Amino acid sequence: xxxxxxxxxxxxxxxxxxxxxxxxxxxxxxxxxxxxxxxxxxxxxxxxxxxxxxxxxxxxxxxxxxxxxxxxxxxxxxxxxxxxxxxxxxxxxxxxxxxxxxxxxxxxxxxxxxxxxxxxxxxxxxxxxxxxxxxxxxxxxxxxxxxxxxxxxxxxxxxxxxxxxxxxxxxxxxxxxxxxxxxxxxxxxxxxxxxxxxxxxxxxxxxxxxxxxxxxxxxxxxxxxxxxxxxxxxxxxxxxxxxxxxxxxxxxxxxxxxxxxxxxxxxxxxxxxxxxxxxxxxxxxxxxxxxxxxxxxxxxxxxxxxxxxxxxxxxxxxxxxxxxxxxxxxxxxxxxxxxxxxxxxxxxxxxxxxxxxxxxxxxxxxxxxxxxxxxxxxxxxxxxxxxxxxxxxxxxxxxxxxxxxxxxxxxxxxxxxxxxxxxxxxxxxxxxxxxxxxxxxxxxxxxxxxxxxxxxxxxxxxxxxxx
Numbered sequence: 005x006x007x008x009x010x011x012x013x014x015x016x017x018x019x020x021x022x023x024x025x026x027x028x029x030x031x032x033x034x035x036x037x038x039x040x041x042x043x044x045x046x047x048x049x050x051x052x053x054x055x056x057x058x059x060x061x062x063x064x065x066x067x068x069x070x071x072x073x074x075x076x077x078x079x080x081x082x083x084x085x086x087x088x089x090x091x092x093x094x095x096x097x098x099x100x101x102x103x104x105x106x107x108x109x110x111x112x113x114x115x116x117x118x119x120x121x122x123x124x125x126x127x128x129x130x131x132x133x134x135x136x137x138x139x140x141x142x143x144x145x146x147x148x149x150x151x152x153x154x155x156x157x158x159x160x161x162x163x164x165x166x167x168x169x170x171x172x173x174x175x176x177x178x179x180x181x182x183x184x185x186x187x188x189x190x191x192x193x194x195x196x197x198x199x200x201x202x203x204x205x206x207x208x209x210x211x212x213x214x215x216x217x218x219x220x221x222x223x224x225x226x227x228x229x230x231x232x233x234x235x236x237x238x239x240x241x242x243x244x245x246x247x248x249x250x251x252x253x254x255x256x257x258x259x260x261x262x263x264x265x266x267x268x269x270x271x272x273x274x275x276x277x278x279x280x281x282x283x284x285x286x287x288x289x290x291x292x293x294x295x296x297x298x299x300x301x302x303x304x305x306x307x308x309x310x311x312x313x314x315x316x317x318x319x320x321x322x323x324x325x326x327x328x329x330x331x332x333x334x335x336x337x338x339x340x341x342x343x344x345x346x347x348x349x350x351x352x353x354x355x356x357x358x359x360x361x362x363x364x365x366x367x368x369x370x371x372x373x374x375x376x377x378x379x380x381x382x383x384x385x386x387x388x389x390x391x392x393x394x395x396x397x398x399x400x401x402x403x404x405x406x407x408x409x410x411x412x413x414x415x416x417x418x419x420x421x422x423x424x425x426x427x428x429x430x431x432x433x434x435x436x437x438x439x440x441x442x443x444x445x446x447x448x449x450x451x452x453x454x455x456x457x458x459x460x461x462x463x464x465x466x467x468x469x470x471x
Contacts, residue, residue: 008033010462013079013174013227020067020078027067027078031060031123034080038125038172044153044466047166049085049144050092051126056080059123066121076234077121081175082167085127086134086160087218088208089114092124097132097141100331112205112239113177113218120234125173128163133211133323134179135339136393137187137403137410139163142336148390149191150466151431155387158188159403164221165192169463175231176221181212182316183410185219189422190382190434193460195451196221197228200441201417204235205242211323213244215315215414223462225423225452229254255449258456261295265450266375272302274408276384279428284381287425287435290458291379291450303378305367305412309404312411314349314357316404321346338393338402361415368416372440377450380409382422382434409436419444423451424460432460 008030011019019025035053042048063078072078083089086096088111095101110118118124132141139147139162147162149155150169157166161178165188168176178185180198189196198217210216220231238245267288270276276284292298320343324332332340371378385395385406394400404411413420418441422434435454439446 009037009171010464012224013076013222013230016079016174020072023067027060027063027123028057030078031056031080034125034173037170041170041172041466044148045150045157045166045170046145046147047128047163047170047172048082048126049095049097049129049163052092052124055091056123056125063121063123072121074120074234075230076117076175079122079175080125080173081117081122082125082128082164082173083114083117083177084161084164084179085130086179087111087113087177089124089127092127094127095143097130097143099142099334100327112207112242113235116235116237117177122175128161128167128176130160130163132336132339134160134181134184135320135336135342136160137183137407138393139188140391142334146390149387150463151193152387152468153466154389154468155431156191156390158191158387160184161221162188165189165194168192168194168221168223170466171223171462174222175227177218178221179210179216179218180414181210181216182312182404182414183407185221186382186410186420186422186434186436187407189221191387191432193424193432193462194221194223195225195228195421195423195455197419197421197444197447198413199232199236199444200419202242202245203444204232205239205245207239207241209244212316212319214417215319217414225448225455226254229448253445254452255445258453259295260291260450260453263296263450264374264376265291265296265298266303266371266378267298267300268302268378268380269300271380271409273307274384276381277386277428280381280384280386280433283426283428283433284435287454287458288379290454294453294457303368303371305364307408308360308364308412308415309408311357311360311364312415313404314353315361317342317346318349318354319346321349364412365416368418369440372443376439376446378438380436382409382436383407384409386429386431386433413438417441419447421447421451423455425454425458426460
């Protein structure tokens with residue numbers, strides 16, 4: 005691994021300013037590392053060396069003139085294979101999509117990254133249409149966790165998580181409708197935030213509509229903020245904008261004095277692996293050391309899995325509603341099963357779920373009148389065997405059964421992040437940090453202060469590289 009491959013976006017930009025490194029050198033290094041490691045982890049489903057090098061050469065010329073075009077000029081980045089990107093296929097991990105394109109439209113996220121000068125290396129893998137919490141699909145196969153390639157990188161932004169863990173590019177786009185940024189970040193020891201709903205525009209709209217958030221996945225909190233500053237801006241095509249937009253910032257304070265933090269080890273109903281629970285408890289002790297006032301208390305709601313599953317199944321039914329029978333036969337059987345469940349829902353079922361969601365929103369709004377953030381384990385387990393939707397031998401049927409900390413906050417549309425806080429069973433553990441809607445800066449402050457005070461190790465190469 006080269007030293008270039010360990011640098012953050014913030015560090016790279018300083019190197020560009022000082023003319024100590026060129027965007028071309030950095031991009032060539034990233035492409036070589038992708039060539040070496042991607043066959044092991046399957047983080048990228050499409051790589052565009054020619055387009056990336058052309059963009060890097062243009063960036064190099066701008067830096068030589070001292071005229072960068074934007075805040076990310078020359079920084080290598082990736083886009084998830086659910087997001088339209090000019091010149092790159094967006095197959096969504098599905099054999100039901102056509103390989104021919106044309107690929108001539110940028111979604112807002114892709115356009116904003118490109119306009120900020122980011123060098124787009126390629127597209128990262130996702131489960132088919134992003135439907136589950138692990139990453140494998142009928143088109144591109146299994147994505148593996150660099151910490152142990154026998155295990156899953158999580159999902160649905162599993163390719164982005166694996167790429168971030170190995171710094172195969174520095175900035176990575178994820179999407180999260182039920183945990184899909186936070187799950188892979190927890191499993192791969194990286195940082196990611198699901199911003200307040202609508203903070204980052206999404207077009208075309210996700211079939212999961214009011215559940216789906218777009219956000220960054222990086223090695224550091226500072227890099228994610230840099231990325232958010234580039235993409236958190238209006239786009240007239242987004243018909244579901246849900247948040248006032250302001251430039252995300254980081255407090256200069258590296259302590260947490262004055263912060264009121266609620267700590268819930270299990271929400272009152274989750275069975276957490278004892279090793280995971282121990283790692284998270286130590287992380288919470290770290291928050292106390294940083295000056296936060298921490299109170300152990302549950303958020304006060306029962307598991308909203310049935311509510312979430314209703315809205316999730318309705319979204320899956322919308323997704324497959326226009327497909328032919330031949331296309332449906334090409335789908336991941338699990339996705340088809342959920343879509344068929346959605347087809348059986350009544351309008352009353354859907355409206356009842358919306359009413360229950362509104363009550364949960366009100367409950368959490370009241371909770372955050374007393375607490376700046378809520379922290380918990382990100383997941384109750386560490387990464388399990390790749391190629392399975394649930395941990396083998398667990399008796400579980402669906403991926404949502406092992407992600408109980410994630411989906412409540414898609415229902416409430418709150419900002420939520422996973423920050424790495426140590427290892428259990430030799431694999432990464434994430435600390436979950438949640439704030440009230442529109443209070444994204446509080447999440448970022450807690451995560452940045454914790455990560456700076458208690459840094460975790462980053463990978464230089466995949467471990468156990470032979471599955």
